[in-house]
Amino acid sequence: MSNTIQWFPGHMHKARKEIEEAIPKVDVIIEVLDARIPFSSENPLISSFRGEKPVVKVLNKRDLADPEMTELWIAHLEKEQGVKAIAITTENISEVQKITDLCRKLAPNREEMGKNIRTMIMGIPNVGKSTIINTLAGRAVAVTGNQPAVTRQQQRINLQNGIILSDTPGILWPKVENPHSGFRLAATGAVKDTAMDYMDVAFFTVEYLKEAYADRLIARYDLDEEMPETDIELMEAIGRKRGCLRSGGRIDLHKASEILINELRNGTLGQITMERPEMITEELVNVAIEAELKKEQQIKKKEERRKRYLRNKR
Known part of the structure; x- marks a missing residue:
């Protein structure tokens, strides 16, 4: 079986289009990551949707991750312009509520104008997004479950504290290019066990x-x-x-x-993080080299086919 995940159900394709249409009206993006795999649980589609919009990166399940590694990841993520990162566990309500404080810091002009801050919460499947929404709302407004891809449609929630939250279905990107990321997503339960x-x-x-x-x-x-x-x-x-x-x-x-x-x-093995920032840098270089080699091979094959066609034509 291939170790490259291609898992993009129809509802995810629809969600992607809806998110692209809604994003211009959003002030702050909240992206929920798995603290055990902060890079592999980042959705590269969100970077393409985002443009210049500020982002709160929420490293959820911090209680399952290595605390030292989590600190390294927060520092690494915040090197990017307009990004604030926070590590939480949904077991701790006060930690979850700090997300709204960061949203206010990233969009101060909205509050100054007396307007609601419009946020959109995103994240890959099974990362705990729905539990975070319910905690922020103080009531059950999002379906939760330990199976990937429970949320199927967008909804807007007024948190009654000057913040409007748009929920989105958990979407994976069409193809996970880094094979190591595919394994990590599978190991932590972000994709169905049948995917790999x-x-x-x-x-x-x-x-x-x-x-x-x-x-x-x-x-x-x-x-x-x-x-x-x-x-x-x-x-x-x-x-x-x-x-x-x-x-x-x-x-x-x-x-x-x-x-x-x-x-x-389930954390029985202890607090474990499956990737480190320097590891990812090396892996991305290897993925880029492999992609370039593949491209060269395709060009070579195409050229061979063209020559064969011309020979047969004579």
């Missing part, structure tokens, strides 16, 4: 955890101090410790994969 091979996602995850959070793996799965060298050996060791055995003593790697991914998602 479960075991591929677990192997990617365990390889990263082995490098960045070996102590968590050793403690959680009672592993020997000497870490297994390969991802397969490590997954087998986890499976063995968790009794994921088939007949003949073979390890059920699918079952072991499910245990690892579920324990990453």
Whole structure:
């Protein structure tokens, strides 16, 4: 199975068009990110919609993310003009309410004119956007659920505090170009588990955890101090410790994969961030190089076809 996610249901395509039409009337954009994957959960479409509009980047699920990494990401995101970043957990109502304070700072002229600040909240599926809306509104106005893509249509909510909030469906972009981002989105549950091979996602995850959070793996799965060298050996060791055995003593790697991914998602493995700013810079360079090579290959193939056509024509 390909590790490139292409997951763009019809309602997402419709939402994209609606957002493009509504954005000129918006003063501040609120983009909800997953604090464990701040880059991979950023939607590049939002940058193209945004233009010069100020943005509040909300790193939700901070209680599941590595606090040191979260601080690094906030500093990194705020290097961009017109961007303010904040880390929250929806368990803490006062943290969620700070989002409106940032909106006021980014659009002071609206309040000075006695007008409501018009905001639009966006985010990829399953990032906690609806829970944030309900907390800000003080009532259940948005459908919540732990499945990706619960919100299906836009709605406008008057928060009764000088801020109007437009909700949008969670939209992914048509194609996730960075394969590493695809794995991270799958590992954290941003896309349906059927979108990518479960075991591929677990192997990617365990390889990263082995490098960045070996102590968590050793403690959680009672592993020997000497870490297994390969991802397969490590997954087998986890499976063995968790009794994921088939007949003949073979390890059920699918079952072991499910245990690892579920324990990453629910925080049992501890506070983990799946990417660092410097990692992303390197990955984007590699993606750009790969895209250039692909383009060159396509030009070459096209030229070969043209020459063959001309030869056959003689």
